[in-house]
Amino acid sequence: MADQGIIIDKIKWVIGKVSRNPVPLCPKDFLQLEPYYEEGEIYTHKLKCEECKKIYSLPREYHDEKKYVKRKLNSRIYKNMKFINLDDEALPIAEEKISSKDNKYFVTSLLTKSKVGLRLVVYAGEKGKRKKHKYSLSQA
Numbered sequence: 001m002a003d004q005g006i007i008i009d010k011i012k013w014v015i016g017k018v019s020r021n022p023v024p025l026c027p028k029d030f031l032q033l034e035p036y037y038e039e040g041e042i043y044t045h046k047l048k049c050e051e052c053k054k055i056y057s058l059p060r061e062y063h064d065e066k067k068y069v070k071r072k073l074n075s076r077i078y079k080n081m082k083f084i085n086l087d088d089e090a091l092p093i094a095e096e097k098i099s100s101k102d103n104k105y106f107v108t109s110l111l112t113k114s115k116v117g118l119r120l121v122v123y124a125g126e127k128g129k130r131k132k133h134k135y136s137l138s139q140a
């Protein structure tokens with residue numbers, strides 16, 4: 001698979017499909033930029049091109065910027081994903097099945113709980129028939 005190229009904070013970044021490690025490039029020379037440390041510095045916001053000797057400033061520390069680039073790219077993928085809302089998932093907490101004396105009819109009540117509240121669902125109908133009545137009440 002081909003690597004991906006993106007421009008973030010005026011730097012060209014190349015991200016390998018497998019390694020997922022963003023590599024900064026000089027926007028002019030396409031040469032990989034090196035983190036540029038001033039004397040005594042252990043963190044840097046700067047990248048240097050060995051070709052044109054230009055120093056590029058990043059809005060974040062180099063390692064944070066790399067993380068940001070990766071996350072920014074991921075967000076484009078996540079944006080197009082389908083999300084399953086588990087907040088709305090209803091968990092059954094009580095259920096009861098009752099039959100009429102002649103055993104021809106039934107009533108089933110089901111109480112569920114979800115983040116939106118309690119919900120009571122009642123099914124009723126004639127046994128063996130496909131058609132049944134359904135009533136549901138939600139907590140206001």
Ligand SMILES: [Zn+2]
Nearest residue numbers: 026029049052
């Ligand atoms: Zn350069």
